[in-house]
Amino acid sequence: MSYVKPSDLITTMIDAGESKIFMSTRDTVVRAAMAGALLSLAAAFAVTVSVTTGIPLAGAILFPVGFILLYLLGYDLLTGVFVLTPLALLDKRPGVTVRGVLRNWGLVFVGNFIGAFTVAVLMAIVVTFGFAIPPNEVGVAIGHIGEGRTLGYAEHGAAGMLTLFVRGMLCNWMVSIGVAGAMMAKDVPGKVIVMWMPIMLFFFMGFEHSIVNMFLFPSGLLLGAEFTILDYLVWNEIPTVLGNLVGGLLFTALPLYVTHARTKAPSNAAVLPTVDDIARIESGIRN
Numbered sequence: 293m294s295y296v297k298p299s300d301l302i303t304t305m306i307d308a309g310e311s312k313i314f315m316s317t318r319d320t321v322v323r324a325a326m327a328g329a330l331l332s333l334a335a336a337f338a339v340t341v342s343v344t345t346g347i348p349l350a351g352a353i354l355f356p357v358g359f360i361l362l363y364l365l366g367y368d369l370l371t372g373v374f375v376l377t378p379l380a381l382l383d384k385r386p387g388v389t390v391r392g393v394l395r396n397w398g399l400v401f402v403g404n405f406i407g408a409f410t411v412a413v414l415m416a417i418v419v420t421f422g423f424a425i426p427p428n429e430v431g432v433a434i435g436h437i438g439e440g441r442t443l444g445y446a447e448h449g450a451a452g453m454l455t456l457f458v459r460g461m462l463c464n465w466m467v468s469i470g471v472a473g474a475m476m477a478k479d480v481p482g483k484v485i486v487m488w489m490p491i492m493l494f495f496f497m498g499f500e501h502s503i504v505n506m507f508l509f510p511s512g513l514l515l516g517a518e519f520t521i522l523d524y525l526v527w528n529e530i531p532t533v534l535g536n537l538v539g540g541l542l543f544t545a546l547p548l549y550v551t552h553a554r555t556k557a558p559s560n561a562a563v564l565p566t567v568d569d570i571a572r573i574e575s576g577i578r579n
Contacts, residue, residue, distance in 0.1 A: 294482045296475060302379070302552040304475045309376035310385045312368065313392040317399060320368070324403025325410075327367035332411035332507035334358020336430075338495065343433045352496030356488045359467075363474040363487065369503050370400045370533070371464045372471040375540040382549055408506035416514040427515045438512025441500070442523040453531060456500060460535020461542070463499030466490035468544035500532040
């Protein structure tokens with residue numbers, strides 16, 4: 293059977309979270325950097341497909357290829373460790389501490405940003421012929437995304453901030469299901485199918501993913517979009533990170549842990565007789 297049952301899945305997720313907490317600094321940063329780079333390249337690909345075809349759904353359908361590749365290669369996204377490492381803490385694994393969880397989050401954040409920013413620079417070179425000409429239509433589209441998802445939220449004030457935070461929550465609800473999906477099947481086709489669906493959904497719905505934004509917004513700034521670094525941090529990245537954290541924990545990690553890792557038999561559950569009980573009953577009948 294390729295399918296991994298939820299009761300076994302949650303154990304696998306806890307084990308994965310524990311291993312990431314104890315991973316070396318070098319391995320954590322390198323894996324996170326490669327994850328950020330692959331996801332950013334997939335985002336650039338999706339935007340290119342959407343612009344050149346005029347069909348946004350086509351870009352959303354193809355975007356998950358980056359997510360799938362990075363998880364098959366064992367790389368890490370911040371949105372994934374937001375879900376996995378707290379599970380090891382909840383399960384009270386030996387040596388797992390809040391400090392260890394925060395250390396992992398910090399290293400993965402740095403690594404993801406390094407990878408995403410590297411691809412942002414490389415793609416800016418591609419769409420401007422080494423900054424020799426104005427950005428092509430793909431570069432212009434990336435710039436508009438950055439403006440719409442910073443200044444667009446800022447125009448609505450508190451309501452815009454709430455919307456941004458909720459979009460971050462909904463995003464990591466889907467992304468964390470994709471992370472679980474990488475462990476939900478034992479063969480590559482099964483993993484691909486389970487990961488593909490929620491990632492396609494979040495991208496097409498325009499939810500906010502902190503790592504994708506680490507590529508899109510620096511790209512926009514490099515290509516002359518009209519928003520600032522402060523706009524990016526206050527009106528996107530920071531609320532998105534917080535929304536991703538809350539969404540992944542609230543909608544994926546806690547429900548799976550409570551209902552599968554910590555499930556108890558109801559108090560009125562029937563108790564099956566033991567071998568000794570049966571022997572005593574048979575003895576009584578004979579007597």
